[in-house]
Every structure is written in C-alpha cells, then in structure tokens.
Amino acid sequence: MRKRPLIVLSTVAAATLFLAGCSGDAAPESSGSPSPSADASCLADLPSGAGSDAVTVEGSGSAAKVTVPADADLAQAERSVIVEGDGEEVLPGDLVSLRYQLVDATTNEVLSTSERGPDGVLSALLPTQQPQQIVDPTQSTVFTVAAECLPIGSSVVLTLPAAQEGANPSVLYVETVEQLPxxxxxxxxxxxxxxxxxxxxxxxxxxxxxxxxxxxxxxxxxxxxxxxxxxxxxxxxxxxxxxxxxxxxxxxxxxxxxxxxxxxxxxxxxxxxxxxxxxxxxxxxxxxxxxxxxxxxxxxxxxxxxxxxxxxxxxxxxxxxxxxxxx
Structure with a gap:
C-alpha cells in the first residue's frame, strides 16, 4: 500500500504519525517502527542553549503565554526544560496526551495550538524514527524531540530555526499530561x-x-x-x-x-x-x-x-x- 505523510502541527492541531494508504480505499498501516524497549534511546537529546533559555513562559495549559525576546539567538535547535514532571519517563513510540503551542519566534504570534481539543489536551503518538531535520515544524518528530526522555508532567520549549530562507524561526512549547494505554x-x-x-x-x-x-x-x-x-x-x-x-x-x-x-x-x-x-x-x-x-x-x-x-x-x-x- 502507498503511504501518504500527514502534515502536522501548523495545519493539524495534533501530534500524529503518518496517514497510511490511499484515501477511501485502504486499510490502516502503521509506520512499521518497532516498539521501544524500556532503555530506548532519545532520538535527539537536544541540549539547552542561550536561545531556548531566553524564551519565557507565563502560566500553563491553554493559558500559557510564550514570549521570545527579539534578540534571542535561534540559529540552533535547542530544548530547555521549564518544569520537570514526576511521572513515568516518555519514550519514542509512547502514546501520551499533551498540550502545545507553536509560536512564530519573530512576531510571537501563536501559529497552532491544542486549545481546541477537549480541555486543551490532545493525544500524541510519538514517532520512533530519527528526524532528518529538527528545524521543520511540519514534521511530527518535533513532538518526540520535545517530550522524549523526560517524566510525564514536564513542560519544555523547543527552538526551531527557520526551515528555509525567508521563513521565520519558531518555538514549540509542550506540556505532557498523561501516558495513555x-x-x-x-x-x-x-x-x-x-x-x-x-x-x-x-x-x-x-x-x-x-x-x-x-x-x-x-x-x-x-x-x-x-x-x-x-x-x-x-x-x-x-x-x-x-x-x-x-x-x-x-x-x-x-x-x-x-x-x-x-x-x-x-x-x-x-x-x-x-x-x-x-x-x-x-x-x-x-x-x-x-x-x-x-x-x-x-x-x-x-x-x-x-x-x-x-x-x-x-x-x-x-x-x-x-x-x-x-x-
């Protein structure tokens, strides 16, 4: 069966895998990725840096206000932990519920958010494949990179450099809420x-x-x-x-x-x-x-x-x- 990638984040307010098959005439098909073991490695294990550390978050959930300073250096993909939770560690391949905002780092405009879901919470099936690039906010692996190898209940900011010339960099804010069965x-x-x-x-x-x-x-x-x-x-x-x-x-x-x-x-x-x-x-x-x-x-x-x-x-x-x- 043919596989058709599902563009996410900027056009779909959910963290998703891939849409499988041909519209209207296909049965489902997963990515074929193996289930991660308890010692599964992080896909990226991004460090924090001056750019991600400069981002501020006031409040939480759908009311969170994410602000990117005008002079923030967002040339690199970086991840800063705002709050470290106390739940089970999130691994690539886990099914979790989360809240998120994607913010234009130049204008601070909210580009996409989970606020339209029930109580602002959406379900995310975290991909297990290595990201080819971390700068593209339309790829579902950015949710894995943001949430991986941290306890449930954590909140993070992930800086995403401009994916192409003329585009603005962006910041992804993610809170993991619950690990789902x-x-x-x-x-x-x-x-x-x-x-x-x-x-x-x-x-x-x-x-x-x-x-x-x-x-x-x-x-x-x-x-x-x-x-x-x-x-x-x-x-x-x-x-x-x-x-x-x-x-x-x-x-x-x-x-x-x-x-x-x-x-x-x-x-x-x-x-x-x-x-x-x-x-x-x-x-x-x-x-x-x-x-x-x-x-x-x-x-x-x-x-x-x-x-x-x-x-x-x-x-x-x-x-x-x-x-x-x-x-």
Missing part, C-alpha cells in the same frame, strides 16, 4: 451470538475465530469493550491497534500487533468503508470487531488480492482528534 481500556461487553469470537493474550493481542457459515452481506460492527472516552467523529484522526483476517480461511493479512504492537494513526476518511463504519460513533477505550463484505472492503480495487474477500478486523480505539483540527 495502548490497548482498549473499556468494560467488557457480553459476546454477540454469531459474531467472530475474539480471545486476547496477556499483552492484549487478539486471536480471531471465524464462525461457521457465510459472511454477512452487510457490514456488521460488534462492541467487545465499551469505552468511556471521546466519540470518534467523521474524518477524525484516530489512534488504534488492529488485526485483520479473511473470513474465507481466517488467515491474517494486516496487523499493528505484527509490527511490534506499535499503534497506527490515520484519518477515518482515509480507510475502506467498513473500517470507517467500525470507528465513527465509537468511544475511545472501546474494542470492536467488524465484519465487512467486499463492497465495503477492497471490492472496487481491481486486482487487489483482497478484492473478493470478506474481512474481519478487531480494533482497539485508543485516541481521537476532532475533524476541525485536521483541516
């Missing part, structure tokens, strides 16, 4: 008769057993765990764990669990219809199993190996970002 956290729901059976191992990875009989002619969504978080809206950016198998023989064809259990993140408008129907209207923390006929899967994708297959996905819904922040 990477499997569904909702309450168990009684199984639905006739639906695919799902068993979870100790890590939360699902095994799917296909029932006898023909696949349903229409997409069917069954809730296995009922979450209590935000509702996924049309076109939202969602963070999920998932496993997909064929109804015909139960064989797996795609899974975030098969790629080191690193969650995937994508927009609901960028996946096949059946997968979108499984997500929109559900609450964060839920786990669902969706069975879709070819018409809601890859039926229109001539030559695709799954074109004539009915598909079954188990999906853990971990986070969502509202559509108005994704435009």
């Amino acid at each position: 990477t499997i569904a956290s909702g309450s168990d729901v009684e199984p639905t008769e006739g639906a695919p059976a799902v068993e979870l191992d100790d890590e939360g990875a699902p095994t799917i057993t296909i029932p006898d009989g023909d696949a349903p002619a229409e997409t069917e969504v069954v809730t296995l765990k009922q979450g209590a978080g935000a509702v996924v809206g049309a076109g939202d950016l969602v963070t999920v764990q998932y496993r997909g198998v064929k109804w015909s023989d139960g064989s797996e064809f795609d899974s975030s669990w098969g790629r080191g259990a690193v969650p995937a993140q994508f927009q609901t408008s960028g996946v096949v219809t059946g997968f979108r129907l499984a997500l929109e209207g559900q609450k964060v923390g839920s786990q669902v199993v969706v069975t879709m006929p070819p018409k809601d899967g890859y039926g229109a994708s001539e030559g695709n190996e799954l074109q004539n297959e009915s598909l079954v996905f188990v999906v853990d819904i971990l986070a969502t970002t509202p559509i108005e922040q994704a435009q």
Whole structure:
C-alpha cells in the first residue's frame, strides 16, 4: 500500500504519525517502527542553549503565554526544560496526551495550538524514527524531540530555526499530561451470538475465530469493550491497534500487533468503508470487531488480492482528534 505523510502541527492541531494508504480505499498501516524497549534511546537529546533559555513562559495549559525576546539567538535547535514532571519517563513510540503551542519566534504570534481539543489536551503518538531535520515544524518528530526522555508532567520549549530562507524561526512549547494505554481500556461487553469470537493474550493481542457459515452481506460492527472516552467523529484522526483476517480461511493479512504492537494513526476518511463504519460513533477505550463484505472492503480495487474477500478486523480505539483540527 502507498503511504501518504500527514502534515502536522501548523495545519493539524495534533501530534500524529503518518496517514497510511490511499484515501477511501485502504486499510490502516502503521509506520512499521518497532516498539521501544524500556532503555530506548532519545532520538535527539537536544541540549539547552542561550536561545531556548531566553524564551519565557507565563502560566500553563491553554493559558500559557510564550514570549521570545527579539534578540534571542535561534540559529540552533535547542530544548530547555521549564518544569520537570514526576511521572513515568516518555519514550519514542509512547502514546501520551499533551498540550502545545507553536509560536512564530519573530512576531510571537501563536501559529497552532491544542486549545481546541477537549480541555486543551490532545493525544500524541510519538514517532520512533530519527528526524532528518529538527528545524521543520511540519514534521511530527518535533513532538518526540520535545517530550522524549523526560517524566510525564514536564513542560519544555523547543527552538526551531527557520526551515528555509525567508521563513521565520519558531518555538514549540509542550506540556505532557498523561501516558495513555495502548490497548482498549473499556468494560467488557457480553459476546454477540454469531459474531467472530475474539480471545486476547496477556499483552492484549487478539486471536480471531471465524464462525461457521457465510459472511454477512452487510457490514456488521460488534462492541467487545465499551469505552468511556471521546466519540470518534467523521474524518477524525484516530489512534488504534488492529488485526485483520479473511473470513474465507481466517488467515491474517494486516496487523499493528505484527509490527511490534506499535499503534497506527490515520484519518477515518482515509480507510475502506467498513473500517470507517467500525470507528465513527465509537468511544475511545472501546474494542470492536467488524465484519465487512467486499463492497465495503477492497471490492472496487481491481486486482487487489483482497478484492473478493470478506474481512474481519478487531480494533482497539485508543485516541481521537476532532475533524476541525485536521483541516
């Protein structure tokens, strides 16, 4: 499947990975990055410097006022810790909630902020790949560089030199709020008769057993765990764990669990219809199993190996970002 990068920060008020697949006709696909171990290294481990130390922050959360002095030297990418938290250490690949502001360092204008999210808090899946450059605020790795290897509850400023000639440097202010679960956290729901059976191992990875009989002619969504978080809206950016198998023989064809259990993140408008129907209207923390006929899967994708297959996905819904922040 083709991968399409999702431009973030200046146009999307969220820290995201990549949007996978082709709009409207693809299932999700993660970056393929392995899950970091407990001793995972920082991607950049930026030091503080005169430029980042000169930035002042008054207040916190959505009310924080970030000020960059006119004479601040922002020729280098630097990170200064404003407050060091007392929670678990944040590592590349973690799923965290955060608040942020991106500020034009020349005008002190706020270019992008998390304030439109619930209570000004957004979910961030921190990329695990090395940044090619740290100066570009449209790359999601800047969130990793800002938050990595510091305890939850920390706040930092990250200086970003001008990405190109004629552009202004910028400053990213980030507060990490909470480390989020990477499997569904909702309450168990009684199984639905006739639906695919799902068993979870100790890590939360699902095994799917296909029932006898023909696949349903229409997409069917069954809730296995009922979450209590935000509702996924049309076109939202969602963070999920998932496993997909064929109804015909139960064989797996795609899974975030098969790629080191690193969650995937994508927009609901960028996946096949059946997968979108499984997500929109559900609450964060839920786990669902969706069975879709070819018409809601890859039926229109001539030559695709799954074109004539009915598909079954188990999906853990971990986070969502509202559509108005994704435009």
